[in-house]
Amino acid sequence: MEKLSGYQEFLSKAMDWVWEFMPNLITSVITLIVGMWVIKMISRLVKRFFDRADYDPTLETFIESLIKAILKILLFVLVVTQLGVQSSSLVAIVGAAGLAIGLALQGSLSNFAGGVLILLFKPFKVGDFISAQGVDGTVKEISIFTTKINTFGNQVAIIPNGQLSNNTIVNFNAESxxxxxxxxxxxxxxxxxxxxxxxxxxxxxxxxxxxxxxxxxxxxxxxxxxxxxxxxxxxxxxxxxxxxxxxxxxxxxxxxxxxxxxxxxxxxxxxxxxx
Incomplete structure (x- = not known):
């Protein structure tokens, strides 16, 4: 009888917890559904903006993905907070993880920032003949982190965008x-x-x-x-x-x-x- 009474008490507490937790769960699910819809709408607006503007396709794709990723992280924090997790603790964990990743990827972040600047301000484009970092050649590819240049000898020089964006670039095709x-x-x-x-x-x-x-x-x-x-x-x-x-x-x-x-x-x- 004592064991049965203990099971009943445990089941009763579990049901009470479920009923207490159910509103938070429902709210979180609704928040998740609405949030995903909002992210989808914002992504469409961003895509329409880039379709009208004259930006490099690489930059457009990257910024669209970056905005979507940031919005999903914010939505995740909001949903988890609705489930009862302390928002301050969660933000501290995310911030510490971001700081650690940033310190580990300092060089890559510099190249990323340089790539965004190059794609945004367009000091050169694919097909231009440039001189930079001691390399002369035709720009073959511009990515977020590096730029590939075809030299006179048909060799491919890969230059980090952080160095390109912070040093002198001579563009021989800038004028006709x-x-x-x-x-x-x-x-x-x-x-x-x-x-x-x-x-x-x-x-x-x-x-x-x-x-x-x-x-x-x-x-x-x-x-x-x-x-x-x-x-x-x-x-x-x-x-x-x-x-x-x-x-x-x-x-x-x-x-x-x-x-x-x-x-x-x-x-x-x-x-x-x-x-």
Whole structure:
């Protein structure tokens, strides 16, 4: 009889606890359902905003996922609080875990922040030729943490976005046109005007070189063994290197044909015979 009485007492207390806990459980379930619906609606609004704005698809996907994750964490805290768990204790646990994760991933967080800045402000885009962190090449891929660059030798350089966003970046494709500067030395006995005319003729004959702004040639320096001429001209980005190499080759051929000397270092060696 005592055992039966003990079971009845336990069952009675359990039922009392269930009835006391049931309102909190129902409230938590309702909060969860409504919260998931609200998160879904907010996600749709964020997606519509990004569809109208001109942001990088990688950044859009990441921010959408980040917002959804933050909202789900807040919903989890709210639901657990409805079940009777102390919110202050839960927030302290989540905060401590966040701090520990942040300290462990300092470098990754720096790269993440740099990636967000690059994707948001767009100092360069995929396909641009840039110079950064001692690497020259074409941007192949921009992700949240790193940027991949294809070098001249068709190697892939992977640069952390934290370093890219905090250092100098030279974007050669930021403007549609680009100016070249070619220095060439001629001998002191050569005709300066004739050499300048040849350089301008080469530029005028090349359709890839823009006529406005017009090419210009001037004496850049009177060096020890040469008069250094400086040629400057503009070309579209797509034609820049082809025009550059054509001018370099053609000026050598024309100078040779016209008898204009291009000095080069020479060393005179004398031998002395001992009597």
């Amino acid at each position: 046109t680009r100016r070249d500067k070619i220095d060439v030395g001629i001998g002191y006995g050569s005709n300066i005007k004739k050499a300048k005319d040849i350089l301008l003729e080469i530029c005028a004959a090349d359709k890839r070189i823009l006529k406005n702004p017009a090419p210009e040639v001037y004496v850049g320096a009177l060096a020890d063994s040469s008069v250094n001429l400086t040629l400057r001209f503009w070309a579209d980005n797509a034609d820049f290197w082809a025009a550059h190499f054509h001018v370099m080759e053609t000026l050598k051929e024309r100078f040779d044909a016209e008898g204009i000397e291009i000095p080069f270092p020479q060393r005179e060696v004398r031998t002395k015979t001992m009597a």
